[in-house]
Amino acid sequence: MLEFTEKGIYCPIADIYIDPWKPVKSAIITHGHSDHARIGNGHYICHQDTVAILRLRLGLDISVQGLAYNQIITKNGVKISLHPAGHIIGSAQVRLEYKGEIWVASGDYKLMPDGLSVPFEPVKCHHFITESTFGLPIYTFPPAAEVYESINNWWKQNASEGLNSVIIAYALGKSQSILHHLDQSIGDIFLHGAVANVSNTLNDNGHNFPGTWVTPEMNRKDIQGAIIVAPPSALSTPWVNKFSPSRKAVCSGWMQLRGARRRSGVDRGFVLSDHCDWPQLNEAVLATGAENIYVTHGYQTIFAEWLRERYQLNAVEMKTQYEPATGDIE
Secondary structure: OEEEOOOOEEEEOOOOOEEEOOOOEEEEOOOOOOOOOOOOOOEEEEOOOOHHEEEEEHHHOEEEEEEEOEEEEEEOOOOEEEEEEOOOOEEEEEEEOOOOOEEEEOOOOOOOOOOOOOOOOOOOEEEEEEEEEOOOOOOOOOOOHHHHHHHHHHHHHHHHOEEEEEEEOOOOOOOHHHHHHHOOOOOOOEEOOOHHHHHHHHHHHHOOOOOOEEOOOHHHHHHHOOEEEEHHHOOOOOHHHHHHOOOEEEHHHHEEEEEEEEHOOOOOOOOOOOOOOOHHHHHHHHOOOEEEEEEEOHHHHHHHHHHHHHHEEEEEOOOOOOOOOOOOOO
16 A cells, blocks of 8 residues: 655555655645655645644645644545654654555654654554664663653753753653653753744643743853753753853763763763654564564664564565755754
8 A cells, every 4th residue: 555655655545645755736744844744745644733834844825734632634535534653743653554564664663652743553464564673672762751760960050050051852752751751949940942942832822831042142151050951952052051060961862882971072971862763663563463564764674673683574674755944963
């Protein structure tokens, strides 16, 4: 039912693509990250919580239809529905059914609850397309609640020493998860413009993320003991140095690797990701009951081979263009 084409994952029966990387007439978008939601498509279908993010990032005039989780639409006999992926707010798996055959495309996802996005729900299917960003056994992440507690303790310690805390995380998704769990009694919270744009958009649609936008006219010398949330693109710019004296930290699944913090040039690394680690990937694949697995971006060769040898699944690797556009801090 689904094909991997030069434009993206395509359903010829319904004449619709999933997260296409080239402009198409009609596209289902799993979530708002730029490697999955690209400009130029004629019509977009996404979860209702992603609509505002697409308009923010792709333009207010785009043609977009928002669906609730489990809501079914039909195109040329193909039943299409979206299901929680647990990756970020509004992230969705795509389920397509035609004449009893069921395919599910995971998009980016995680099983570990973050206390903010709707938790991942396994969807039974015959064919499952899965990402494999952290598809190696070395990646086993700590519980997110422990990481959020560590972030607050780090901020509190820095503030007690008169230092600001600059924390680096994706503007969409991880930043909001961090903001949701920050202990606001410790000090003030400030946001890079990219983070503020996303948070304000989500706040306009029912959320309540804290933080003050850092504007050019703001006197940075008056900021003391605060935490500043910024995207990866800001880390190598003079912008972050204007909050000195400060300590800097990166939130990323890659921080589990030895030397990752040092290579990032920061003082602290928190192992926090919006993707599955190795145990989660295995659990998710098995929970679908699918016999046919298509492994995309990440360690697809290794993970596909593991699924074949360990579980006797028909697993193959498929190349896609799903790659982060703002660095490699997943």
